[in-house]
Amino acid sequence: MPGKILCVAEKNSISKAVAEHLSGGHFQTGNTGNPYIKNYTFTFDFGPPWGSCNVIMTSVSGHLTSTKFDDEYERNWEHPPPDALFDLPVRIKVEDDKKSISDNIFNNARGARALFIWTDCDREGEHIGGEVRSEALRQNPNLEVRRAKFSNIERAHIIHAAKHPVNLDDRQIRAVAVRIELDLRIGYAFTRYLTNSLRPLGGPLSVRPDGARRVISFGLCQFPTLGFVVDRYFRVQNFKPEPFWSIKVTHKRDDISVVFNWKRNRLFDRAVVVILFERCITAKTAKVIKVQEKPTSKWKPLPLTTVELQKNASRFLRMNSHEAMAVAEGLYQKGFISYPRTETDRFDPGMNLRALVEKQTPDNRWGGFAQNLVNGAFKQPRQGRHDDKAHPPIHPVAYCSPANLNDKERRVYEFITRRFLACCSDDAKGQATDVDIQYGDEFFSAHGVVVLARNYLDVYPYENWTNSSTLPKFTRNEVFEPTEAMMMEGKTTGPSYLTEPDLIALMDANGIGTDATMAEHINTIKTRDYVFTRPKAGGGGGNHAPEPARGGRGGRGQRGRSGGEGAAARGGGGGVEEFIPSTLGVALVDGYDKMDHEISLSKPFLRKEMELKMKDICEGRLAGDIMLRESVRQYKRVFEQSKERLDLLKASCRRYVLNAGRA
Amino acid sequence: MANPPTLAQLTHSLTTQGLPTPHPSFLTPILTIGIQKKTPLAGVTATAKLRLLCADLCLPGILASTPPPSVLPANITDVKLAARKLDRDVVVQVLDVEDIGKSKWEQIELLESERKGETVKGREIIRVVPNEENQQPSSAATQSIGTQAAGNAGQGGKEGPYKLLMQDCKGNRVYGFELTKVAEIGYPPGMRIGCKILLKRGSQVARGMVLLEPERTVVLGGKIEELDKAWREGWEQRLREQVDKEARERRQGNGDEDLMDEN
Numbered sequence: 001m002p003g004k005i006l007c008v009a010e011k012n013s014i015s016k017a018v019a020e021h022l023s024g025g026h027f028q029t030g031n032t033g034n035p036y037i038k039n040y041t042f043t044f045d046f047g048p049p050w051g052s053c054n055v056i057m058t059s060v061s062g063h064l065t066s067t068k069f070d071d072e073y074e075r076n077w078e079h080p081p082p083d084a085l086f087d088l089p090v091r092i093k094v095e096d097d098k099k100s101i102s103d104n105i106f107n108n109a110r111g112a113r114a115l116f117i118w119t120d121c122d123r124e125g126e127h128i129g130g131e132v133r134s135e136a137l138r139q140n141p142n143l144e145v146r147r148a149k150f151s152n153i154e155r156a157h158i159i160h161a162a163k164h165p166v167n168l169d170d171r172q173i174r175a176v177a178v179r180i181e182l183d184l185r186i187g188y189a190f191t192r193y194l195t196n197s198l199r200p201l202g203g204p205l206s207v208r209p210d211g212a213r214r215v216i217s218f219g220l221c222q223f224p225t226l227g228f229v230v231d232r233y234f235r236v237q238n239f240k241p242e243p244f245w246s247i248k249v250t251h252k253r254d255d256i257s258v259v260f261n262w263k264r265n266r267l268f269d270r271a272v273v274v275i276l277f278e279r280c281i282t283a284k285t286a287k288v289i290k291v292q293e294k295p296t297s298k299w300k301p302l303p304l305t306t307v308e309l310q311k312n313a314s315r316f317l318r319m320n321s322h323e324a325m326a327v328a329e330g331l332y333q334k335g336f337i338s339y340p341r342t343e344t345d346r347f348d349p350g351m352n353l354r355a356l357v358e359k360q361t362p363d364n365r366w367g368g369f370a371q372n373l374v375n376g377a378f379k380q381p382r383q384g385r386h387d388d389k390a391h392p393p394i395h396p397v398a399y400c401s402p403a404n405l406n407d408k409e410r411r412v413y414e415f416i417t418r419r420f421l422a423c424c425s426d427d428a429k430g431q432a433t434d435v436d437i438q439y440g441d442e443f444f445s446a447h448g449v450v451v452l453a454r455n456y457l458d459v460y461p462y463e464n465w466t467n468s469s470t471l472p473k474f475t476r477n478e479v480f481e482p483t484e485a486m487m488m489e490g491k492t493t494g495p496s497y498l499t500e501p502d503l504i505a506l507m508d509a510n511g512i513g514t515d516a517t518m519a520e521h522i523n524t525i526k527t528r529d530y531v532f533t534r535p536k537a538g539g540g541g542g543n544h545a546p547e548p549a550r551g552g553r554g555g556r557g558q559r560g561r562s563g564g565e566g567a568a569a570r571g572g573g574g575g576v577e578e579f580i581p582s583t584l585g586v587a588l589v590d591g592y593d594k595m596d597h598e599i600s601l602s603k604p605f606l607r608k609e610m611e612l613k614m615k616d617i618c619e620g621r622l623a624g625d626i627m628l629r630e631s632v633r634q635y636k637r638v639f640e641q642s643k644e645r646l647d648l649l650k651a652s653c654r655r656y657v658l659n660a661g662r663a
Numbered sequence: 664m665a666n667p668p669t670l671a672q673l674t675h676s677l678t679t680q681g682l683p684t685p686h687p688s689f690l691t692p693i694l695t696i697g698i699q700k701k702t703p704l705a706g707v708t709a710t711a712k713l714r715l716l717c718a719d720l721c722l723p724g725i726l727a728s729t730p731p732p733s734v735l736p737a738n739i740t741d742v743k744l745a746a747r748k749l750d751r752d753v754v755v756q757v758l759d760v761e762d763i764g765k766s767k768w769e770q771i772e773l774l775e776s777e778r779k780g781e782t783v784k785g786r787e788i789i790r791v792v793p794n795e796e797n798q799q800p801s802s803a804a805t806q807s808i809g810t811q812a813a814g815n816a817g818q819g820g821k822e823g824p825y826k827l828l829m830q831d832c833k834g835n836r837v838y839g840f841e842l843t844k845v846a847e848i849g850y851p852p853g854m855r856i857g858c859k860i861l862l863k864r865g866s867q868v869a870r871g872m873v874l875l876e877p878e879r880t881v882v883l884g885g886k887i888e889e890l891d892k893a894w895r896e897g898w899e900q901r902l903r904e905q906v907d908k909e910a911r912e913r914r915q916g917n918g919d920e921d922l923m924d925e926n
Contacts, residue, residue, distance in 0.1 A: 235772075240906045242766045243913075269763040269826055272840050275869045278745065441842055441874075492766050 003113035005050065007057040007148075008105060008132045010119040012037050013333040014153065015059035018118055021158040022055065033100030037061065039108065047163045056108050060101050060119075064131040065092050067180050069188070082193040083643075086185050086636050094135075102135050109136035114144040116165060121149055121390050122341060123514075123618070127176035129168050151390070152338035154397040174624040175617040181628060182610070183220060186635050190218035193639070194588075197646055203658050204584065208529065216588070217528055220607050221513045221521040223592075226530045227602030228506045229579045230589040232498045239494030245273035247280065249437075249444050250484045254472040260437060260444035260482075266490065277487045280440035288478045289436050289443075296432035296449060298465050300456040302345045302384040303393030304419045306515035307508045309340065309412075311501035314576050316462050317411045320500055321519040327412045328394070336400045337416055342391035343515050345384025347423075351392065354378055357424050359399045365414075366421055369459045373424055381423035395420045415462070422460035429453040430465065435474045439482065446471060497578040499536060510604035511611045530585035533577040587656040591649030595642060606634075668704040670694060676708045677715070681861045681881055683754045683832065684727040685715055716859050716885025720756055720832040734831045740838075740871040749866040749873075755829035755837075756887065757858045759894070760850060763826045763840065767902045774899045825849065829860065829873070839873030847882035848875070856894040857887025 009015035016038070019027045023042030030039040040057040067090050068074060080088070094102045109115065115136045117129035126147075133145050146165035150157055194216040199206045208214050245267060249260040267273050302308075306325070313324030328340035347353060357378060360370040384393075396417045402410050433448045448471030457463060498506075503522060507513055513521045525531050581589070589602045610631060616622035642649070670687060673694055678684055690711055697707035718725050726732045733753045738744070762770065824841035825848050839862075841848060848854055861881040867874040 240768050240910050242768060242906065242909065244766065264764065264824070267763045267824070268766055269761075269840070271838075271870070271872070272763060272824075272826060275872060275874075279869065282745070492768065 003050065003053050004111055005046070005053045005055050005114045005116055006105070006108050006112045006136065006143075007055055007116040007118055008129075008136075009057070009059040010125055010128055011061055011333075012059045014118065014120075015057050016040065017153045017333060017335055018158055018162075019055075019057040021153075021155045022057070022162055027057075032058065032104040034061070034104070037101060037104065039104070044162065050114065053113070056112075057118075058104060058108065060105070060128060060132060061098070063128055064094060064098055064102055064105075064135065066095050067092050067177075067184050069184075077192045077196060082189045082196070083636070083639055085189040085192070086632050086639070090181055090184060105132060105135045106139045109139040109143060112136075112140060112143060114146060116162070117145065117147040117168060118150075120339065120341070121151060122388075123172045123176050123614075126169050126172040127180075130170070130173035130177075133168060151342075151392055152397045153332065153335035155335075157397070169618075171618050171620060175614040178617065178624045178628050179610070179614060182631050182635075185632065187217070187219050189635075189639060190642075191216065193642070194218055194649075198650070198653055201650065201653055201658065205653060205657055215528075216584075217524075218601075219521070219524065220610065221517065222524045222528070222530075223588075223601050224510070224512050224604040224607055225503070225507060225521045226525045226581065226585050227589050227600075227604070228503060229498055229525070229531050230581045230586055230602070232495065232502075232579075233581050233586065235495050236497055241491045241493065242268060243270075244268050244490050244492065245270050246488045246490070247273065247277050247442065247444075248486050248488050249280075249286070249439060249482045250486075251286075251480065252483045253474075256470065256472045257483075258435075258446050258471060260435075260439075260446045263443040263445060273487060276440070276442055277485070280442055280485055283440040285479045285481050286437045286439035286444075288474050288476055288480075289438050290434070291436075291474050291476050292434045294432055296430050297427040298430070298457070298463075299427050300382065300422050300425060301419060301460070301463070303347055303381050303423050304395070304416060305343055305345050305384075305386065305393060306341050307343075307504055307518070308345075309394060309416070310504050310519060312415060312462065313412070314500045317415055319408060319411075320577060321504060322523050323408070324412060325519050327408045328416075331400075331405075331409055331413055331416075334400075336396060336398050336413060338393075338395050338397050339391045340394050341515050342394060343386050343388040344391055344393050345386045347381050347383075347392055347395075349380075353381070353424055356395060356397065357421065360396065360417060360421065362399055362401075363417075366418060366459050369425075370421055373421065377426065378424055379426045393423075418460050418462070422456040425459065426453070426455040428455050428457045428465055433471045435471060439485070496536075497580055499576045499578050500533075501576070503579060511608035512604050514611075525585070529582050530588065531579050531581050533579055536576045536578045583656045584653075587653040588649075590656065591652035592642075594648040594652060595645040601638065606638075667698045667701075668694065668707055672704055673707055673711060676704060677711060680712065681752070681754070681883065682712060682715060682859075683720070683732050684730060685711065686724050686727045688724050689715070689718075689726075713885075716883060717857070717888065719857065719887050719890075720754070720859070721830065721834050726832050732832050734833045735835045735837055737835075739835070739868060739873075742871045744871070745869060747868050749862055749864055749868060752864050753831055753862045754883070755831050755860050755862060757827050757854065757856060757860065758830050758836070758890070759828035760848070760854065760856070761826045762823055762850065764823050767906045771899060771902050771906070774902075778899070822849065827860075827875070829862075837873055838871070839875050841876075842867070842874035843876050845875050845877050845880050845882065847884070848880075851891060851895055854882070855886030856891040857885060859883040859885045 007015075007018070009018060019040035019042060022044045023040070027040045027042035030041065032039055037059055040055075042055055042057075043052055044055050045052040069085065069088055069090055073080060073085070073088060115133065117132060119125035119128045119132070129147060136143055136145070145168060147168045148161040149164070149166050150161035195214070198216055199214060204214065205216075206214055246265065247262045249262075251258050251260065309328065310321035310324055313319050313321060317324065319327070325340065328337065331337045332340050354374065357370050357373050361367045361374065363370070394416055396413070400413060402414075405413060428451065430449045430451045430453075433450075434445060435447075436443060436445045438444075448469050449465070450470055451465055454465075457465065500522065504518055507518050507521070508515075512518070526533065592601050613622060613627045613631070617624050617627060670690060673690055674684060693711045693714065694707060696702075697710065702710075715725070720726060733751050735753055735755070736750070823844065826838060826840040827848070828836060828838055830836050859882075861883055862873060863879040863881065866879040867876070
């Protein structure tokens with residue numbers, strides 16, 4: 001008699017895709033209490049020890065449970081006092097809107113031999129798997145629980161995952177549970193305290209422009225993210241341009257005008273440059289002291305990570321990171337690309353990349369290039385230094401003709417595919433020439449490159465070898481009189497406001513959020529009216545209108561895993577956006593910086609520490625309870641200090657929000 | 664045991680190291696204590712050298728009046744002279760130092776982040792390097808933004824050349840700058856204010872500035888404690904004032920269309 005196996009994915013689209021692959025397209029669809037979640041039934045031969053089984057494949061919709069305080073504490077923001085939230089008991093429970101989902105799992109666990117978890121293979125997915133397990137075991141304590149390990153929705157990969165399940169990783173589950181609890185306690189305590197304390201100041205601190213009551217939220221990731229934006233804003237505002245001087249030598253030979261750049265580049269003292277320039281002129285002739293020709297190459301890009309995808313999306317695909325991730329998520333669910341949330345920039349040597357390249361040969365844009373790789377030009381990709389041990393770099397897993405994609409999907413798929421093909425081809429090759437001369441006391445050099453083989457550049461239009469130019473012949477020890485020498489004057493230019501790629505790079509380098517959540521944090525500080533964005537070039541618009549608020553979320557950094565979320569973050573999508581803090585955003589960061597905590601909340605250090613501790617838990621070096629205790633104690637101390645120095649924060653709010661910048 | 668060192672011996676062993684001849688009243692107490700403690704000549708010389716390097720050469724009673732100490736030529740700062748050479752050795756002390764390879768604003772930002780403890784190793788505070796570089800659509804460049812910037816912040820990138828304000832023992836001042844890198848010249852605490860430098864005969868001078876080169880510039884070391892302390896304490900403030908002053912002057916030069924910026 002065949003047994004019954006319950007399979008649960010993280011969202012319905014994955015559940016359906018897996019069902020299609022395992023059943024070979026022959027499955028029955030049943031309704032559940034939730035209109036977006038179906039139960040797919042079919043039979044599948046899992047191989048030993050399970051053999052052929054009846055399968056019910058279903059899904060949850062992101063996290064199944066919420067960590068909450070008791071209702072009486074949830075509702076009232078005045079009582080108990082916010083600092084009590086560090087210690088009050090928390091409960092893990094299924095919210096009403098998820099009840100039908102948990103019931104479905106509970107009911108279908110009855111009589112099952114095993115539960116297979118098909119949630120996404122990352123820390124968050126592991127935790128969701130743990131939630132599903134708890135629910136199923138409540139009904140059927142004898143259930144055997146396994147986990148399918150997969151990183152894309154391609155057929156062979158899915159079937160392999162089904163036949164080789166592993167165990168859930170309880171360390172990862174614990175790490176996420178600790179993070180959720182800390183986010184809740186810290187987020188609630190600070191958000192309530194800030195909101196209660198600042199609303200009485202009135203004006204925009206009390207009500208939002210749309211009439212709703214102002215909530216001044218605090219989150220461990222959103223605050224440092226805001227800190228980066230504010231920090232750059234002040235650097236732009238405070239910048240003072242300064243003049244500098246330099247010497248430029250030009251020599252014309254064989255009809256080529258060669259520019260020799262000053263080794264000192266530029267100096268900030270006019271008198272000194274005048275003296276050096278005069279000594280060049282007095283010397284009359286320059287002498288070639290070095291001629292060097294050597295082969296050079298422009299390296300092909302590294303395999304694609306989430307952060308790189310997001311950065312490139314704003315740069316080349318005319319969409320912000322939030323949109324790009326939503327589109328990539330869709331491509332993944334349709335089985336065209338691998339899992340788009342990954343930190344890994346190296347391919348496992350065992351992966352058959354040639355086969356993946358071959359799938360791209362039908363395309364009329366890059367098919368020829370792919371064919372050429374298949375015919376022998378294939379080169380193993382470069383190996384980056386990051387490996388999250390869960391997912392490979394983002395790559396296409398199946399060919400998809402452009403006709404089957406909408407405009408945004410087409411652009412993202414094209415980028416991912418071109419990037420992948422670039423990774424699998426050769427570096428661009430060229431011949432570089434360097435000529436160094438001495439003129440007076442000063443040294444100058446000219447640099448030329450001749451591109452010999454474009455290689456990956458042919459398929460990757462997002463890069464070019466721009467500084468390539470040919471140099472005429474120069475010989476060592478040759479003396480010549482330069483055609484022209486000029487003293488130039490320039491002025492330093494300040495930094496510009498943070499763009500989304502800059503912000504993502506900063507968050508990434510400082511461990512704020514994960515590749516999976518960065519776009520969310522950026523979105524949060526927008527919806528909280530802490531920052532606004534505007535298209536980079538030209539100050540057009542520049543109105544201080546905040547983003548329209550998106551669905552009301554709790555005051556904590558929850559993972560947006562709601563079914564098919566529409567990611568219309570900003571319409572009209574065009575080019576790179578720059579981030580400017582609102583007066584409220586400036587006031588919060590300025591106020592907290594003035595409080596002079598041992599470790600400022602607007603700086604990334606505290607959050608980074610937490611991220612490292614989570615890693616320690618995952619790798620078995622730290623117990624979850626210890627981290628929880630330590631972190632609660634640490635943030636309690638910061639909270640106490642914030643209370644003592646609240647006046648400083650109020651003063652900043654009055655200054656920036658109420659008095660338009662005047663103290 | 665050799666005879667106790669004499670004043671003449673001590674003077675001789677100092678001047679052979681390129682130091683100016685100290686005043687007998689400066690050396691006598693050092694010598695007396697040395698003799699009491701039976702310190703050999705080398706030890707007494709070392710003590711006297713250290714004291715001399717940390718003294719303000721312009722004060723009376725530090726340098727001997729006979730032979731008269733070597734001073735800078737009277738017209739050394741004459742900007743009309745395009746090129747000349749020092750016809751003597753002169754010991755000077757440093758009054759001010761400036762890295763003219765960096766904008767003042769960049770230096771202010773470095774000092775500021777140091778003051779805030781943000782460049783401390785192990786904490787990866789990142790400053791994304793100036794725009795032009797970032798916007799280059801090379802992913803190789805963008806993927807290493809973090810490490811690049813962190814590296815720059817830590818070491819302050821390329822240094823110098825430095826421009827120095829120097830003074831001889833009569834208070835005559837002259838500017839000089841590194842024509843080629845002189846290893847010991849830098850910002851305090853690497854080189855302290857009041858540091859003594861021997862400008863050797865043959866040093867090049869152009870338009871009133873000394874061109875410092877390792878062959879003819881001997882950094883003897885030392886400091887003048889009060890000057891050094893005051894210089895370091897006022898460093899960031901001074902840079903800020905200079906930047907503001909230059910900005911104001913430029914505005915006046917340009918007419919007043921920019922006056923609105925003042926607010």
